[in-house]
Structure formats: structure tokens, C-alpha cells
Amino acid sequence: MAVVPGRPRLLVFGDSLSFHGPDGGYAADEPRLWPNVAARALGGDADLVAGAGWTARDAWWSLTGDPRVWAELHRADAVVLAVGSMDTLPSPLPTYLRTGLRYLRPNRLRRTARKAYLAAQPALSVLTGGRPAALPTHLTVHYLRTAVAALRILRPSLPVVAWLPSVHRAPSYGYVHTARRATEAAVAAWAHASGVPVLDVAAVVGQHVLAGRGNPDGMHWGWEGHSVVGTAMAQLLRPLLDVAGEPSRAAEASGT
Secondary structure (H helix, E strand, C coil), X not given: CCCCCCCCEEEEEECHHHCEECCEECCCCCCCCHHHHHHHHCCCEEEEEECCCCCHHXXXXXXXXXXXXXXXHHHCCEEEEECCCHHHCECCCCHHHHHHHHHCCCHHHHHHHHHHHHHHHHHHHHHCCCCCECCCHHHHHHHHHHHHHHHHHHCCCCCEEEEECCCCCCHHHCXXXXXXXXXXXXXXXXXXXXXXXXXXXXXXXXXXXXXXXXXXXXXXXXXXXXXXXXXXXXXXXXXXXCCCCHHHHHHHHHCC
């Protein structure tokens, strides 16, 4: 996509909270999704790089391994690391085994194994007290820290923001969310020490989720939730952005 002078561009790394609405997943250009709400409030555009279940580690892998992301980094006026929420979810089966279910063959075995795991996951989440989480807290912080360090080397003046993990009331996880508070505290402490602005997602959208006004799965948001998160993200980004957008890129290119 061509750069439009005067329109700030957001490069958003996310998980399914960035592209799931009240009834399932949507294309990245759906205007009601929060990245597009935020970009529109700033008079700009958003590019979303995301996947279902993505953790901070997946964002790091995308940042370092996807040539489309490398291209967008030259055009972005701000980067949003909207990951960390899925890191905190219970993962009774080790992540490498859980994600490896998709590779089982024949297809009948894969479907049977996946169905059995999904059926057992709520009870196992309760039984194990919500641990282990999909990604340990120290690794969430590690990948966020590493991503920000890499971005600051590549483009020192590029604004980078992050967020704190969201909440859920998901029956698929037995309503358990044990690891969230520890990850929230660790990410907040890292962000404060590193000078990375963060959005407290739970403070913005928690009531929407916990009151059952979002997706029936108890995790993803309705359009009301996307609206308030997008608006809050725009407020966080606005003082960090050069409104004209293009001059900030030109200044970096010239080294001034």
C-alpha cells in the first residue's frame, strides 16, 4: 500500500483480539476493528499483522521473519505491540504439543485429538489452577523487550507502544485466568523502566467483557469493545505522533 503524505500509519502486531468481533473473525480492513478505529481517529491507516492465539513470541517471529513486515517498518509512523493477552491463558497441554495437533495425520486422527483436547481443556484448566500459561511471564517480557530494542536500533525515533493483558470469562478455559496478574505487573514494570507507553486494556474493556456484552465465547469483544479500545489507543498515540506523518520518516531517512 502506498504511503499517503499527512496520514499516519500504524503497524499493529496483534492476536485474535485485534480481528475477532462479536460473532467471529473479520478481515483486517473491517472498519469496526479497534486498529482501524484508532487509525481513523488519528486521521490515518492501520496495517494489522496478527494471528489467532499469537503471543509476544509470535509477534517477535513475525517482526524478524516476515519480509512484508520489514517493508511496512519503513513506512510506519508508530508500532503497536498489542500482544500478551493470549500468553496468560491456561495451557494444560504444553504449547508445542497443543499447537502440534494441527499436524496430526490422518485427518480423522487430527479431528479426534483436537476435539478431545478442547473438551478436556476447561476441566484441566481448573484442575491445574490455570498453569502453565501459554507463555511464561518472563518470556512475554523477554520478547517484548527484544522487539522494542530491535525497533529502536532500526528506527530510533519510531514510537512504540504496548498494552497490558485483557480479561476473559471464557468457559473454554474454565473461567480461569491465574497468570494474568503476574504478567500484567511484569509488563507494566518493564514498560515503565523502558519508557514504553502502555494501554491498560482491562481498565478500558474489562467491564464490557465481564458483563457479557462481547463475543459469546467470553473472550473476544463486541463492536462496543473495539470502539472504546480503538479510541483509547488513539489517545495514547496522539501525543507521540508527528501529525503530518511523512516528515518524521523523511527525518529518519536523512539522519536528522
